[in-house]
Amino acid sequence: MKAYHTYSAVDVAWSLLKHAKEQGxxxxxxxxxxxxYVCHGLSLAHFQRPLVVDDVFAWKFGPVVPSVYFRFKSYGSSExxxxxxxxxxxxxESIVKDVVSQLGHLTGPQLxxxxxxxxxxxxxxxxxxxxKVxxxxxxxxxxxxxxxxxRTASL
Known part of the structure; x- marks a missing residue:
């Protein structure tokens, strides 16, 4: 059986930022x-394993991982x-890279x-x-x- 890893959501966010920079x-x-959240969902669907150890919560503006929110909150709406x-x-890494290339052009409100x-x-x-979780x-x-x-009408 293949061993797999789960990560802190903040580490996944760092990986997203790294791939975003690489893709301009x-x-x-x-x-x-x-x-x-999308990376986590794709990992669950494609590999039948969670990507993040953190719980995902339903907040007013959609799915949120509180540890990521609070880590980067100081940036407000800035890049x-x-x-x-x-x-x-x-x-x-493959999931993160694909998510950045396929969805990285979408704005926060679009997501x-x-x-x-x-x-x-x-x-x-x-x-x-x-x-709620x-x-x-x-x-x-x-x-x-x-x-x-x-089809990806909904994420």
Whole structure:
């Protein structure tokens, strides 16, 4: 059986920032939130394993990993230029790189819209007032459905 790794969500965010820089772009905290979540969902769907050890929460503006939010909160809506050298395993790096190349051009509000669609894990959990954990089984089922359909109308 192949060993796999899970990472802190902040390490995945650092990897996203590294790949963004390599691809000539930058991300805001809002973009990092959504893209970290997407990477986690894709890992669950493609490799049947979580990418991050942190819980993902349903907040008003979509899925949020609090540790990433608080680590990069000081940037507000500005682009994050800070870098940290973090290496993930090959499969995980591949997911992060693909997410940056396929979704890195989307703005924070566009990513919020995609994660808020009817039927999304966020939509299934959010009750309008309370921050609740979005269980991995919901995220995995959702991203497995996206993988099978080939359509990404909702993230």
């Amino acid at each position: 772009t930058c991300f805001s905290n809002l973009q990092l939130q959504k893209l970290t 994050i230029t800070e870098q940290c050298d973090v290496a993930l395993d090959q499969e995980s 919020v819209d995609l994660t808020h669609r009817d039927g999304s894990p966020w939509h299934q959990v959010w009750d309008g007032t309370h921050q 979005i269980p991995d089984y919901l995220i995995q089922a959702h991203y497995s459905q996206i993988k099978q359909s080939g």
